[in-house]
Amino acid sequence: MIYMSVVYLGSMFSLLAYSFYAIDDFTGMIIREFTLKTYGQLLTPAHREIFIRTASIAAVVTVIDVIIAFPLAYYIAKFSSSRLKTWLLIGVTIPLWSSYLVRVYAWKLILAKEGILSWFINLLHLNGPLDWLLSIESIGGSSLALSPIGMSIVFVYIWLPYMIIPIQTSLERVPASLLDASSDLGARPFQTFRNVILPLSFPGVIAGSIFTFSLTLGDFIIPLVLGNSKFFIGQAVYSYQGTAGNVPLAAAMTMGPVVIMIVYLLIARKLGAFDAI
Amino acid sequence: MTNTSTPAIRFDHVSRHFGEVKAVDNVALEIRDGEFFSMLGPSGSGKTTCLRMIAGFDRPTSGQIFLYGWDVSNLPPYERDVNTVFQDYALFPHMTVDDNIAYGLMIKGVSKAERSKQVDEMLELVRLPGFGNRKPSQLSGGQRQRVALARALINHPKVLLLDEPLGALDLKLRQQMQVELKAIQQRVGITFIFVTHDQEEALTMSDRIAVFNEGKIEQLGPPSEIYETPTSAFVAGFVGTSNLIGGELAKRITGSEQVFSVRPEKIHLGSAGDSPDSNMVSVDGLIRDVIYLGLYTRYLVQLDQGSDIVVIEQNLKTTSMDVLSAKGQKVRLHWHKDHMSRVGG
16 A cells, blocks of 8 residues: 555656646746646647547547447357357457557558558458548548558557456456346346446446546557657657656646546546446 | 146146256146245255246246246246246346336336336335335345345236245344245235245245255145155155165064155154054164254164164253253154155165
């Protein structure tokens, strides 16, 4: 507990403290005085745009991950034999064994203009719709690899295991007798799914979405390698505390995702995500 | 009770095999309308599989199951007019007591006002008024049990299935619930099928009992019949304690080597040399052990012919000093001829 509070909370508090400092514009030195000036800078249009872009991509990635992960997790938890289950779970986690950076660069090649995905889309004669998608101002780009669409695809892929595992665990914990009881009381399979399975696995969905959402919020490598050159929160933090030496601004920017996550958890609690825990 | 009315449940040569294992093996059974019927047996005897097949959670490998004359063998649980009280209660943890009880009505599309009226009636019936807003996790075992019962009964099922529902309760509460369950059954008039491994529970509540062993019904009858005249060694041993006597001794007493059983409490301890009347059977032996149990005393008597017999006598006049001093004494045991039951084999 002590270790936890010193190492985890201690660093969080020092971050919080720094975010209330500011740097002297002239000398570049940190002035150790309480000020809200740094937070004021976050409200400039450029920073606001970074927050909105990052948060909306994180939200989209999370939603897509839930949609992909739920059926998979459901199959693993409720329909597969214990042998198959082991293999499927290994399959889900295998990508985590290889370097994250390698996988990101691999995706860059897959999504590149002459990459395998474009080749495949060409084969299906779908390059018309693809070009149309890429021509949309806010999500497009010169190729999939250099567009927010491509970036989102990679985010979805990279964080998918973090969504599958918690959902699968929560489904696993729903006792079979509850499903029997629901069906015994007249509920058809879909009604049982909606009234019993879904609410009871909701904590798993929330847990998974905390991973995918916060990991996307804080990531700075995928937006660096893929996508257009527009900044993510992570990249901004990286450049402010590195090249620019503006630690207070970087700290204040980091507080952004923290606040977003707190708001998110409060909403989740309000929706009853933690009632069954 | 008329045998001409349609039985609530009829098993027509029902089997359920899991691979090589015959969980239920060619069972034929009729359960009457409105009776409290118990399926009694050790774990793995097939009683729970029978219950699950009536509920629809499991399907027979062969044979048919009829619910008031309708073949329901292959209907899913949600199309059968039966409800179940589960061993672990299976209350929905994310719903309040009210919502749990109203679940079946909600699925049927009953209006909210009507639902809440019926839920209140049910809470009254199971003596939990005012508990509607609690979550199952805030209830004691006995209270959860009542909620589970209310959740099933609110749907007015044709048959109510109870899967060892009292197993998780402590002894006092269990005895109280036994009485209460029986009273509720008589009030609502629904056929109850009760699965248990507790012979006392089955004897207390049932109109009739089916004793299961290895996927088959060993004996079926009212509690007194099951207890007084067990027809197999298994039933004699499983329901209460029993002395099984066979071989030479049996031949001397009954004229045949066929095994019979005598309940320990039917045997009288007399002093050596007593000569009882002609309706009584008597054998000689030596008291090997005495266990004083307050209400009664258990004697282990070694017969001159070799086998041991358990005798139970109520401590009506005797004190612990009296009975414990009996150890090592020669005695003559006698019991009435009517209290012997042929168990075959």
